[in-house]
Amino acid sequence: QLSLPKGQNQQPPEPEIEAMAAIYGEEWCVIDDCAKIFCIRISDDIDDPKWTLCLQVMLPSEYPGTAPPIYQLNAPWLKGQERAELSNSLEEIYIQNIGESILYLWVEKIRDVLIQKSQMKEPGPDLQKKTEEENVDVEEDLIVTSQSENSAKALDLNVVENQPEIEELPPIDHGVPITDRRSTFQAHLAPVVCPKQVKMVLAKLYETKKIASATHNIYAYRIYCEDKHTFLQDCEDDGETAAGGRLLHLMEILNVRNVMVVVSRWYGGILLGPDRFKHINNCARNILVEKSYTSSPEESSKSLGKNKKVKKDKKRNDH
Numbered sequence: 001q002l003s004l005p006k007g008q009n010q011q012p013p014e015p016e017i018e019a020m021a022a023i024y025g026e027e028w029c030v031i032d033d034c035a036k037i038f039c040i041r042i043s044d045d046i047d048d049p050k051w052t053l054c055l056q057v058m059l060p061s062e063y064p065g066t067a068p069p070i071y072q073l074n075a076p077w078l079k080g081q082e083r084a085e086l087s088n089s090l091e092e093i094y095i096q097n098i099g100e101s102i103l104y105l106w107v108e109k110i111r112d113v114l115i116q117k118s119q120m121k122e123p124g125p126d127l128q129k130k131t132e133e134e135n136v137d138v139e140e141d142l143i144v145t146s147q148s149e150n151s152a153k154a155l156d157l158n159v160v161e162n163q164p165e166i167e168e169l170p171p172i173d174h175g176v177p178i179t180d181r182r183s184t185f186q187a188h189l190a191p192v193v194c195p196k197q198v199k200m201v202l203a204k205l206y207e208t209k210k211i212a213s214a215t216h217n218i219y220a221y222r223i224y225c226e227d228k229h230t231f232l233q234d235c236e237d238d239g240e241t242a243a244g245g246r247l248l249h250l251m252e253i254l255n256v257r258n259v260m261v262v263v264s265r266w267y268g269g270i271l272l273g274p275d276r277f278k279h280i281n282n283c284a285r286n287i288l289v290e291k292s293y294t295s296s297p298e299e300s301s302k303s304l305g306k307n308k309k310v311k312k313d314k315k316r317n318d319h
Helices: 014-027 080-096 103-120 125-134 147-154 195-206 243-253 275-290 297-302 304-318
Strands: 028-032 037-043 052-058 070-074 178-180 183-191 216-225 230-236 259-266
Touching: 014 028, 014 037, 014 103, 037 103, 052 103, 070 080, 080 103, 178 275, 183 195, 183 275, 195 216, 195 230, 195 259, 216 243, 230 243, 243 259, 243 275, 259 275
Parallel strands: none
Antiparallel strands: 028 037, 037 052, 052 070, 178 183, 183 259, 216 230, 216 259
16 A cells, blocks of 8 residues: 655655656656646546546645645536535545645545446447537537536526526626636626525526536525524535635625625636635625625725624624
8 A cells, every 4th residue: 555755844745746756657747847736647447548537736835734735627527516526525635634645645536436437337439429529629628518407407406497486587797807827717796585596597607608618617695584684605616626615705704695606717728826716706806896795895805804893793693
């Protein structure tokens, strides 16, 4: 059994990199040695692979002591629920092994998922041919067709379809896109007063081919319950680990209510590191300010301490 060296804050991860290169050979690729960006091609079978996935990682200076690798999962078939489940598995591995080298554990976890997928269903010639054709004009191996249909299934939208539509579809506004190193971010906003409307808004957004083809559609919402004086809120990373929680935290700081924000990201092939979270939150903040759900960014910053105090008092009253 392979045992990789434990890392400390002061210890660079070179031994782990050497071990990965020795174990995986040509499958392991150094993209930028100085920035510690690497890529590995993972498959379910060495000789005759049916399912493959490319894992890109960037190792921050705090890794492995206090920060996880920044990563990107690339595969034409990986989207929706499968992407979210795999991302959650990788995050759990990090949490269970904080302070230790985890790249080997990540790669083998992904390989296990691919092997299970291969045993469940094998792609036939028709599927392989279709995938190749669809990838010709789609950036970074994203399959656009049937995306909205799959997303609707993941959202369990048949609940909405089979019940009388008491709530109407809220109006949806779209923010100004932000582009950085070929990645584009755009926020979408809608007023919501119940979880059913959240599903309706998501389903409507996924009807747009461009939004359905986004690498990630991160969202968060906050609904104020008048009778209980509490908030009903939730978020979704959609494969961008921790992005949904950060977005919801921003909405809590701004003290917004009865609104949901979806931020679409189209990945351009260049890892942005922590900047991607800055762009996601900036998009969200801009559209919330534009639609008068909060004050200007300057006023919001000044009232941050006040909002935190209100939040603490609210928690005390809730309990």
